[in-house]
Amino acid sequence: MAKAGSIPRFFRSTSARLSLRFAALYAIITALVFGLSYHFADREISEWVSDQLAEDAAGFAHLYESDGLEAVQAKLGGFAGFNFEDYRIYLLEDADGIILAGNVDAIDGQGGGYVAVDAIHAEKPRYEDVTGYLLHSVQLGPNRLTLGTSTYFLEELREVLGRGFVTGFILLLLAGLLAGIIVGRRTEKRLTQISATLKSVALGQLERRVPTTGSDSDDLARMADEINRTIAQLQQMVESQKQISADIAHDLRTPMQRLRQRLDVLLNAPDLTPGNREVAEQAVEIADDLIEIFHALLRIAQIEAGQRSVRFAATPLAPILARIEDAYGPVAEENDQTLVFGIEDQDAIVLGDQHLLTQMIANLVENALRHSPSRTRIEVTLARADDSILLQVSDDGPGIPAEEWDKVFRRFYRLEKSRTTPGNGLGLSMVRAIAELHGAAVTMNDNNPGLSVLLRFSKAAPRGA
Helix, strand or coil: CHHHHHHHHHHCCHHHHHHHHHHHHHHHHHHHHHHHHHHHHHHHHHHHHHHHHHHHHHHHHHHHHHHCHHHHHHHHHHHHHCCHHHCEEEEEECCCCCEEEECCCEECCCCCEEEEHHHEECCCCCCCCCCEEEEEEEEECCEEEEEEEECHHHHHHHHHHHHHHHHHHHHHHHHHHHHHHHHHHHHHHHHHHHHHHHHHHHCCCCCCCCCCCCCCCCHHHHHHHHHHHHHHHHHHHHHHHHHHHHHHHHHHHHHHHHHHHHHHHHHCCCCCCHHHHHHHHHHHHHHHHHHHHHHHHHHHHHHHCCHHHHHCEEEEHHHHHHHHHHHHHHHHHHCCCEEEEEECCCCCEEEECHHHHHHHHHHHHHHHHHCCCCCCEEEEEEEEECCEEEEEEEECCCCCCHHHCCHHHCCCCCCCCCCCCCCCCCHHHHHHHHHHHCCEEEEEEECCCCEEEEEEECCCCCCCC
């Protein structure tokens, strides 16, 4: 079905429309060329036949002047022996209209030019394919000689020329259409590759590049090279930004941990007043939040660098969901929320890091619990579709506006601009980083009401691996 639908989709493309327009223009020009060629060829052949009749008539006139009427009659008698399919007719009459020689009885409208076969009267029936004659008359003294040539062979030649031109036109038209479609399909394929690469880059896959041939033979090749250079520069800038974040987190983590230790010493001081103790406890909480942010940034940097992939193993997802249900079920009850787990495939196994997979799913569940009001139903499902494993976390809470779906995966991005609710804006960033490390696609959808987050693991690990 997909292959059948791709043909109409191709003809809706710009490259296909341009190819078909050029093919149509080529067909019109070819038709004009063939039409004019046929017209001029037909005219030349007709003029050649008329010229032959005129030369024959002039020859008889010269013969009459030199050898007399009997010589003319004798030569006309030779026509009777060679008259294939009534090709030639002749009629020699005296001044009174008496036939002196001829292979027809009468010719209506004698003179020159074309006459239909009905204008020729003879005892012998005319050949059935003969439709007319070209005539030429000449005076031989008091006598009149009319010579005629059948248009049968001329029409046969016209038919052959017409068939040849039509066949040639059809073949050239088909060749032009085929060439246009081939060129259009190649162009469409290259444009599709460019479009797919740009879509992947927009989804954060900055390592993708447009396939190139290594030459700048055409505009698309040069455009592909420019796009690849732009993506490479963008990748370098993003990696530099990530590296800066990781470096800052790494450099500040140690001082913050030392600060946290100093605050612990301060809290254990015997002479600390209640007011100062309260302030110190608040400082400890702030320090813990900052340390957690630095740890999260470092974990995201490690995940994006692929450092944790060396610990991948065949990991069943059902036990992970069971542990998350045990951990967050009481939290949901305390918040007057409903947390439901629906596991259709108990044997779903993926190749990955168990700790990271647990953290990814826990982040999604915790995010749904934190940002949904009481009486919200949160459902976690695990199923299999063909060779893919589908893990979905959905709720019927307030949801997220569709225009914000891509933005929430950015680091430190939060829907609440005032930032008064708990959180650091790194939870979903870590979800995407872990998912990409495991080759899973993360998509958000409207749950009507609420939000649905789908994790699609494209390849399941073999059972028993």
